[in-house]
Amino acid sequence: MNNKQLISNGMPVYGNERAWQAFEQHLNSQKYSTIFILVDTNTKRKCLPYFLQKSGLQNIEVMVIGAGETNKTIDTCVTVWNELSERGADRNSLLINLGGGVVTDLGGFVACTFRRGIDFINVPTSLLAMVDAAVGGKNGVDLGVLKNQIGIIRPATMVLLDSDFLKTLPTREVLSGLAEMLKHGMITSENYYQKVLKFSINYPETEFDLIWQSVEIKNEVVTEDPLEHGRRKTLNFGHTLGHAIESHWLASKEKSELLHGEAVIIGMILALYISAEEVSFSREKRDEIAQDLVSLYDKIPILEEDRIAIIDLLKYDKKNRNGQVNFVLLRQFGDYEISCKVANTLINDAFDYYSELKKN
Ligand SMILES: NC(=O)c1ccc[n+]([C@@H]2O[C@H](COP(=O)([O-])OP(=O)(O)OC[C@H]3O[C@@H](n4cnc5c(N)ncnc54)[C@H](O)[C@@H]3O)[C@@H](O)[C@H]2O)c1
Ligand SMILES: [Zn+2]
Missing domain, CATH: 3.40.50.1970 (Rossmann fold)
Structure with a gap:
């Protein structure tokens, strides 16, 4: 095995x-x-x-x-x-x-x-x-x-x-990696997502099979679309805002460190919010996932000035074409839409949604 x-x-x-x-x-x-x-x-x-x-x-x-x-x-x-x-x-x-x-x-x-x-x-x-x-x-x-x-x-x-x-590996780093596995679930199957939610955070070395399934998912996506013309972009789910948040934290000397996976978790919650508003991802499901994620990960305060800086950083996103920011959105688990344009007002609403979430 x-x-x-x-x-x-x-x-x-x-x-x-x-x-x-x-x-x-x-x-x-x-x-x-x-x-x-x-x-x-x-x-x-x-x-x-x-x-x-x-x-x-x-x-x-x-x-x-x-x-x-x-x-x-x-x-x-x-x-x-x-x-x-x-x-x-x-x-x-x-x-x-x-x-x-x-x-x-x-x-x-x-x-x-x-x-x-x-x-x-x-x-x-x-x-x-x-x-x-x-x-x-x-x-x-x-x-x-x-x-x-x-x-x-x-x-x-x-x-x-x-x-x-x-x-x-420190637990915080385990959780950072788990963010990508949760993403693999969201972009392919709810069944895998649910299994990843039960990952043994304290004994990650025992989870070889789940880890291997994530490698298989990434492999399948990358093999189908090596040069990122289409499906490979789904691996960027949550990363458009996630990377901007990560960059903003890297640039802010007074902020404590934010790990890649931690930024991606916020990015995925925001992207799910936008997905529910723009491409019919179920609102109920979105709320359920957002709740799963804030139970596992600390909530990070994002101030008004942070939002402005983060939205400004979107212009550097690798998926941009002709100055347009392109989001990957989900219609449901495993069903995606790439190259979506999203208005800044909606991004702001997504930040409001994130900041109002409460840990259970
Ligand atoms: N190339 C790609 O397709 C791709 C995909 C996703 C992420 N990334 C990049 O990966 C980076 C994040 O990776 P990461 O989270 O592994 O960061 P990292 O390399 O900084 O490792 C995280 C921390 O864990 C420590 N560490 C690593 N293994 C350890 C172990 N076994 N025991 C104890 N400590 C250990 C490291 O020293 C570091 O302090 C980002 O730069 C991101 O952009 C690249
Ligand atoms: Zn990543």
Whole structure:
């Protein structure tokens, strides 16, 4: 049951024990000149020892970056490119990205651009990276506070998914990753959404099967529409406003940190509100989901001045065409409408709706 594998858009993803076998076979067949591993300060302590034990690797070059979104920058790339160069990387080197989405996004981008591209393997260690960031082939960094503005789509050589890494992941980070799994449910099936609601937050390592189903959902979507002309846009559900909220929080020095999944939860509640007003998502269902989400996640106060700044940030959204902001909306679970134009007044109503929600 825990020995799964699938090919996602040309990129094999392997689960648990199967992952370590596949990794060993790959290294035996490839004969890389040098193996580099990119970690952040947390995954160096919490995940590298387990990785070394499971992989049996000894002679590898470890490169460490700071933890967290504020390090997903081109400056960090320059440091890593320099390290690769100074430590003798060549076109036949391998880069392993061991960490959350920041490490896999940035490491993937560094690998795709160093010497016009070297092989890289993603070993996601956060829930969010397992179900989302590490699969699908999108790599990149932020430009200032603007998310993922610089990047490239290229699949990793392989993805190794071992849920045991989750044993050390803080609960708040587990919830952040769960947001993407809830999104996978909303864009495909209510049945999966309901199962994800019962995810064991305290023992995430036991939830390999649910995690794998999320990978399968992402894989199905990405394989059907690799270049994001249509269905892949549904993976951005809740992200139009979610990313703007995340950027606004990144830009505001006095605000406490808001994680990607936490911003996406707010973005999804807002998008559901708009969906019910614009494309006939059931209001009753919307209220039910909003209640589920505010019971699981803290409510974040969004002030009038925040709203203005967030709405202004929408102009940078990647889905924009000809200056128009495009939303992904849902008619029901798994039934979507892409490229929807939404008036600012409706976005304001959605913020009112969010701020009036009460925890049960
Ligand atoms: N490429 C894509 O398709 C895609 C999709 C979704 C999200 N993303 C990106 O992913 C990023 C968010 O990913 P994230 O939530 O993993 O962030 P992250 O990489 O910052 O990891 C979250 C935190 O958990 C720590 N951590 C990771 N694994 C751990 C473990 N096993 N034990 C203890 N601590 C651990 C990290 O050090 C970090 O402090 C964002 O930049 C987002 O834009 C990319
Ligand atoms: Zn996301």
